[in-house]
Amino acid sequence: MKIASRFLTRPDAAGAVHLTVDGEPVTARPGDTVAAALLAHSGDASRQSGKGAPRTAFCMMGICFDCLVEVDGRPNSQGCMIPVRAGMVLRRQRGLRPLAGGGEDA
Numbered sequence: 001m002k003i004a005s006r007f008l009t010r011p012d013a014a015g016a017v018h019l020t021v022d023g024e025p026v027t028a029r030p031g032d033t034v035a036a037a038l039l040a041h042s043g044d045a046s047r048q049s050g051k052g053a054p055r056t057a058f059c060m061m062g063i064c065f066d067c068l069v070e071v072d073g074r075p076n077s078q079g080c081m082i083p084v085r086a087g088m089v090l091r092r093q094r095g096l097r098p099l100a101g102g103g104e105d106a
């Protein structure tokens with residue numbers, strides 16, 4: 001689902017960083033975090049909880065974990081703590097992901 005962002009970006013921001021979100025090209029500002037770029041892009045949920053509830057960045061300071069997103073193939077990345085980079089590949093998370101170093105239950 002795509003919805004219009006409620007966030008405005010300053011028109012005087014210099015430069016642009018090009019990345020993709022679920023395969024869609026997105027432009028962010030240099031220095032933006034992944035979470036800020038997602039909010040500015042659409043304001044749509046950046047992930048779903050294990051029960052399918054929509055979640056998006058809330059605290060923007062690494063506390064709530066509502067901004068978890070897959071960054072360049074790495075799930076459970078805190079979008080509010082990661083600056084955007086050119087060519088970055090982002091995917092919204094649907095449901096739970098395995099813990100880092102984990103995987104299948106033994």
Ligand code: FES
Pocket residue numbers: 035056057058059060061062063064065066067068078079080081
């Ligand atoms: S927005 Fe709260 S941890 Fe990222």
